Every structure is written in structure tokens, then in C-alpha cells.
Amino acid sequence: MVADARPDSDSHDPLVVMEGVNKHFGELHVLRDIDLTVGRGEVVVVIGPSGSGKSTLCRCINRLEPIGSGRITIDGVALPEEGKGLAKLRADVGMVFQSFNLFAHKTVLQNVTLGPIKVRKLSKDEARERGMKLLQRVGIAEKADRYPAELSGGQQQRAAIARALAMEPKLMLFDEPTSALDPEMIKEVLDVMVELATEGTTMVVVTHEMGFARSAAQRVAFMDGGRIVEIATPQRFFDHPETDRAKDFLSKILAH
């Protein structure tokens, strides 16, 4: 489906709803009156300059960062306080970090099976089977019994994606997943992400990869100073940005 054909795809079947979200780090007002709805099956890419609050926005969706005021619901359920309810909800929200954060003392396969065994209560055999399928899908099945430190950055990030997918989440959050990678490894990670997007996975992706935003996003949200300044389809945003701030940002990043 052409992204332009569904510019307001969020309206009919919302999965994530953020309403009037504010957050402070001490004196710093990092999120200002954020309203964002992500539809089921939608890919929203969040871009913006450093310190604009885009990572914080991403981390608030599974409450790794608690918010100051406002409301966030996932599939109609408001994010609960820290505890068992929140853990249960987080199990349905996959997250991929800039620094991979694979469990250093576990093999790649153990990383991928830990959640299914301990949270989803799968048997070890079922979890291993699911895990191996996912490792195959991201192209690192032969590394299953290696430790994270023995893998390249790109392989580690693909393992981290497999770990998140093993929980069969409703939603995947990507917090600058390629920012710590060498250029040739960025592609192998983006390829996996594009495949997920094509399959209809709901994704919120914070990234500096404009190529990915253009090709995989249904909508691009541009953040600056803690606000979503502009939100539009990639075509409209990249070709006809409305705000001066977005024009300025794009002129800088697309200049070379």
C-alpha cells in the first residue's frame, strides 16, 4: 500500500495513544504536550536533532521513563505503575536499544529464550525452537551458541531484535538502533527492520536514517525542543516540510 493513501491511518485502529504527555528531567522540560497516536500495523519514524526528546518519547511508551503528566495507553490499557502489571504490559512491547544490551553472561540463543521461558512460560524446547527460527530469520542462526561479545555490532543488534520478537510483541520500539554501528553493518540491521515493516509490524522508530524513514514509514514525526513540531507522510515531510524548523533541519542533514 502506498503510504500517501493512508495519511491518517492512526485514526481507525489505535494501538498506542499518547495524550498531553509532559516530562521533566529536573529543570529540563524534555517532553512538552505530546499527542501521538500510532495505529495498529503502522510504522512511525521519529526524527529530530540531538536533545529534542525523541529517545525519551520512545522510552516513555514502555515506561522505562515514567512521565510527569498526561496519559499513555497501549491497546486501550493505561500504563500501570511499576510492578507486575507493568511487567506484563512490557512483555507485549518489544524494545531495541542503541547499545544492544544483550545479556552479556548468556549465549545468543539464551538471550532470545529467556523471556519466552520466564515470562511466557514456554517449555525450554518450545522456546529454543522459536528462538532458532527467529535467529534464522535475522540471519545469525550459526551464532546461536556464541556470547554477545563474540559478535559484530550488526549481529548483536539483529540478535537483540530477535530477542524482542521472541515475545511476539504487539509493538516494537527502536531507540536509535543503528547509531552505534559501522556503515556496512547499518544495512544488515535496516534490512531486517524493513522486512518487519513490510510484514505489518507496528513500529515506533527513533533514527537518523532518512532513507529508512522515506521507504518504511507511514508517517514521520519531527521533534524539536520536546515537541512534535510536524507529523506527516514521508513524501510530504521530506519534499514539502511546513515548518521553518523542519526545513532548517532537513537542509542540514540532506546537504551532503
Added chain:
Amino acid sequence: MSVVFDNLDIFLEGMRRTLELSVLSFILAFILGIVVAALRVSPVPPLRWASATYVEMVRNTPLLVLMFVVVFAFPSIGFTYSYFASAVIVLTAYTATFVGETVRSGINAVSTGQAEAARAIGLTFPQSLRLVVMPQALRTVVGPLGGIFIALLKNSGVAVAINVPELTSAATQLGTDTAQFIPAFLGAAAAYLLLTIPSGFATNWLERRVAIKR
């Protein structure tokens, strides 16, 4: 020195008792210390306060004073234990404070991303601590924990004050019986070294064996 070689069995028996007292106390202190460290990083403030209070009270009191408290003061409030059990209780309680602080520093050395990733896949706080953070923390503090075990081996000599048979009390007894204190305590020193130096080697071996590939 013939008094030492003529009474080797006394030293061997003393070493066995010291080892028994120390190993038992260390196992218990290890378990208690992990609990102390876990409470210390808990999201529930009263648990953190309780743990911190315990650590500061116990580790800042001399071991010998703690021994006398358990042996003399506890019975007056209805708790009476054998001398051996009293020594185990005190050595455990005392050593657990050091284990707890060491494990806590190990927990702090594990990057926050590890705990975040654990919570992000839906593990609860206790699960992420037990399955992800603690296993990595313990691997990084094997060296200091070995040091604590060696300190405990030597500290266990304080039990002589409450009549627990172990190495120091064996040497004291032999010195009294033969009026040859100098060789008796030189013998005891050698016997302690026979326990402590191999403990150091074992620690180094274990440290290499469980190290996380980085």
C-alpha cells in the same frame, strides 16, 4: 619447634575445626549477603533503609564485642546457643555485611542497559535482578569475595574467646600445656597460611573460570 611436630594432630584438628567454622559461616554469609545487597538496591525505600541500618550497625562493631553480645546478652532475652552455633551466628552476621557491600558494588558495575533490557522483555524487578543483574554482578566480585573468605578464616580465631575449639584455641591450649607459647603460635601461623594461601589461588582460578567474555 619439636613441640609442633610432636603435636601435629592437634594442629590438624584445629585446622579442620577452623575450616568447618569458616566454610559454614561463609556459605551462610554469602546467602545473607546477597539478600542484603538485593534489599539495598530494592525500589522499596523501607527495605533499603533496613538493609543499610543492618550493615552499618554490624560492620562497625568489633567482632569480639559481637561474640560477647551473642554469648552473654542473648541468653538474657531468651536466646541461648551452643558456643559453636554462637560463633557461626556472629561470623555469619559480621561477614554478610562485607559480602553485601561487595555484591552491591558488583550490581552497580553492571550497566543499567542490562536491567533495562531485562525489564523491557517483561521480567519483574526481582526476576531481572536474579536472572540478569546478579549473575553478572557475582562474576565481577569473585576476587573481593575470596578476600572476604580469607579475612573470615583469620577472624574465626576470635572464637577462641568463647571456647570454640579451632586453630587459635588449639595453639593456646598447647602453649599452656607445654609452656612453649612461641612455637605453638608459630605453628598456628603456619597452619593459617596453609589454609589462606590456597584460598587465594582457588579464588584466582575461579575468577578466570567464570569471567564474562567482553
